[in-house]
Amino acid sequence: MENLKGKELQKMLTYSVEHIAKKDESMVEKSFEFCEGYMDFLTASKTERLAAANILEIAKANGYTEFDPAKTYKAGDKVYVNNRDRAVILSTLGQKTVDNGVSIVASHIDCPRLDLKPNPLYESNEIAYFKTHYYGGVKRYQWAATPLALHGVVIKTNGEKVDIHIGEEPTDPVFCLSDLLPHLAKDQAERKMRDVIRGEEMNIILGSLPYQDEEIKDAVKMTALVYLYEKYGITERELLNAELQLVPAGAAKDVGFDRSLIGSYGHDDRVCAYTSLMAEVEAETPDYTTVTVFADKEEVGSDGVAGLHSDWMEHFITYLAQMQGVNHLTTLGNSKCLSADVNAAYDPTFPDVMDPRNSCYLNKGVVITKYTGAGGKSGTNDSTAEFFAEITNMLDAKGLSWQTGELGKVDQGGGGTVAKFVSQKNIDTVDIGVPVLSMHAPFELVTKLDVYSTYQAFVAFINR
Ligand code: MN
Ligand code: MN
Numbered sequence: 001m002e003n004l005k006g007k008e009l010q011k012m013l014t015y016s017v018e019h020i021a022k023k024d025e026s027m028v029e030k031s032f033e034f035c036e037g038y039m040d041f042l043t044a045s046k047t048e049r050l051a052a053a054n055i056l057e058i059a060k061a062n063g064y065t066e067f068d069p070a071k072t073y074k075a076g077d078k079v080y081v082n083n084r085d086r087a088v089i090l091s092t093l094g095q096k097t098v099d100n101g102v103s104i105v106a107s108h109i110d111c112p113r114l115d116l117k118p119n120p121l122y123e124s125n126e127i128a129y130f131k132t133h134y135y136g137g138v139k140r141y142q143w144a145a146t147p148l149a150l151h152g153v154v155i156k157t158n159g160e161k162v163d164i165h166i167g168e169e170p171t172d173p174v175f176c177l178s179d180l181l182p183h184l185a186k187d188q189a190e191r192k193m194r195d196v197i198r199g200e201e202m203n204i205i206l207g208s209l210p211y212q213d214e215e216i217k218d219a220v221k222m223t224a225l226v227y228l229y230e231k232y233g234i235t236e237r238e239l240l241n242a243e244l245q246l247v248p249a250g251a252a253k254d255v256g257f258d259r260s261l262i263g264s265y266g267h268d269d270r271v272c273a274y275t276s277l278m279a280e281v282e283a284e285t286p287d288y289t290t291v292t293v294f295a296d297k298e299e300v301g302s303d304g305v306a307g308l309h310s311d312w313m314e315h316f317i318t319y320l321a322q323m324q325g326v327n328h329l330t331t332l333g334n335s336k337c338l339s340a341d342v343n344a345a346y347d348p349t350f351p352d353v354m355d356p357r358n359s360c361y362l363n364k365g366v367v368i369t370k371y372t373g374a375g376g377k378s379g380t381n382d383s384t385a386e387f388f389a390e391i392t393n394m395l396d397a398k399g400l401s402w403q404t405g406e407l408g409k410v411d412q413g414g415g416g417t418v419a420k421f422v423s424q425k426n427i428d429t430v431d432i433g434v435p436v437l438s439m440h441a442p443f444e445l446v447t448k449l450d451v452y453s454t455y456q457a458f459v460a461f462i463n464r
Contacts, residue, residue, distance in 0.1 A: 017364045017403045020449040028260075031452035035262060038274045038451055039252040042264050046168070046247045047151045048086045048296050048306075051109035051270055055088050055277055055294055056080060062281040064090060069319040076285040081316050086110075087296040087306035089316055090280045092462075094289035099326035101334030102289045102317060103462055104427065105280070106308060106418050107272035107341065108298030111265065112136030112440050114143060114202060114246040116152075121206075121236060123221035130175075130204040132246060136299030137415075137440050141196035144179035146442060148204065152244035154234050162232045167249040174249045175204050204246060248442035260363075260447055267444040269298065271434045271451055272340035279458035290462050291317060291335075298341070298418055308418040314425055329426075337429040338391070338461055339381070339419035340454075342446075343367045343405055345435030353412045360405030360435040365453035367405050368392060369431035374414025381419035383430035391430055391461070398460045401453050405435070432457060 004012060020027050045051035056064075059080050067079040073093045081089040087109070094102070114132040122129055134140060149167025156162060167174040179197065180188050188196065210219035211226060228234050252264035273294050280292035297307030304310065314332070321328035346359035360367035370388055373380030395402045407415055423429040434454045437445040 017361070017401070019363050020365055020401045020453060021363065023401065027449055027452065031448040032259070034278075034452045034455060035448040037278070038271070039262060039264070041274045042262075042266055042270055043168075043251040045109070045270055046149065046266065047113075047245055048110040049153065049243075050151065051273060052082070052086055052088050052294065055090070055109075055273070056082060058277060058281060059088075059090050064281075067091070067316065067319070069323065072323055078281075081312075083296075083306045083312050087312070088294045089313060090277070090290070090292045090294075091316070091320075092280065092283040092286060092290045094286045096287055096289075097324045097326050098289050098317070098320045099324070099330040099334065100288060101336060102291045102320070102331065103286070103464065104291045104293060104313075104335060104337035104422065104429075105276040105340050105458055105461065106293040106295060106313075106337060106422055107276055107433075108269045108295045108302075108308075108418060109273050110136070110296050110299050111247070111268060111270070112138045112299055114138075114148070114204070116239070116242065116244040116246070118240050118242075119236075120239060120244075121221060121224060123218040126210065126220050127208050128206040128220045128224045130206055130246075131200075132177075132202045132204060134199060134202060135245070139193070139440070140199065140202060141179075141193070142441050143202065144177050144197050146176060147174035147249040148176055148246040149249035150175055150244060150246055152242060154232065154238055154244070155241040156234060156238050157241070160233075162234060164232060164244065168251075172249075175206065175246060177202055177204055255445060260449070261445050262448060262451070263443050263445050265442055265444065267434070267436055267446050268342045268439055269340070269433070271342060271436075271446055272454065275434075275451060275455040276340050276458045278455055279462050282459070283462050286463050288464065289320065292462075295418055302418055302421050308421040313422075333426050335427045336387070336390075336461075337419075337422045337427050338458070339417050339422060339429050339431045340433050340458070341417040341419075341431060342433045342436040342439060343369050343431070344407055344439055345437050346405075347437055353408050355406060355409050358404075358406045359408075360403050362435055362437070362447045363449045364403045364435075365401030365450060366395075366432055366457040367403050367435050369405060369407065369433075372407055372414065372416050372419070372431060374416075375411065379414075379416050379420065381417075381423040381429050381431070383419075384428065387428040387430055390428075391432070394460055394464060395457055398456075400456050400460060402457065403435075 211222035255261035371382040
């Protein structure tokens, strides 16, 4: 230290993070190439069911077979668990037995959206509508007067499952909800932001032509029913047995003159799903068995049978332990988890909500978040210093870019991830993921460099 002075000493003693492209220009080309696959995945994965189907298709093409608890697997074998077509685990068996711990990377594949109500269809003033109930943290005004696609399944009374996808192909019609014209929005302008469009005003316009029969009441609704019956064989009764969602229509797009950003619906959290998927399928014979989880229901608190508050992931790990004749509690206690989810990037247009010294920034790489929560860290998995150090030292040892950041200023708001549901199983867990601008908007932004950096972090963890 005696030899160091001025700038050199300052560099040694202080902490700062550089733009990835300033550190290594070659990362730009690598990240652009990687993100081509990501953008295709995003465009084709507008719902958790579509994401799960695409993950399973990629897994099967890479040699994964359905996990059978009665079978014995060896190092390098690749298996999948399909939880009700809406959540998935992929696993590559490691060289060590699982009581040495497994490497969990847990992302979620559900996103904020508008769900149809169980009895959705009605007519008002000769316009046919669907009633909706929004899902997850939605700024409702962002969803008005913008094209929406309809995706989902209907289970017919005879048990047959019908898939519906309308609004993504260039020749498809789209749907939308209306907003008031500015000329008549004097009273609406006085509403608070969350009520600019109220929940019960999120009514989706379906059509406006009457069924041609003078005797019929609600003839425009009848046109919609006839369309649904002729095209899909479903009745109004069968719409009760359904999961139908409205999501922003259209493909992921490059953003900016330099095409360095990706604008799309669903980065939160399909960006961590895709990057961990790529790291998982490329794993050969890691030391530790991988458990790469793609969960449902994170946006509504991880409850539900395919969310991470359910025990399905633990059941899989228990089966692995039983298969190898080792203790499943020892297995859980020695396991490590990256809770793979996005964080809010510092937005120079809205600086007031961020602590600039404790925010993540675009193009500075994967963000590792020690704690989330709200109101004095309530509801957080606050990673131990030891585990935070273990993960960040691992990334440093590989020369990878990373940064840290809180979710906004103290008491500005907050949020949570699946981390607390994994750590409650006695598993060391830390949050890690991609910085996002306009999180939960119909058009979220990430940078290609950050996406690639996150993939590199997952590769390092899985092959630790
Ligand atoms: Mn998320
Ligand atoms: Mn979210």
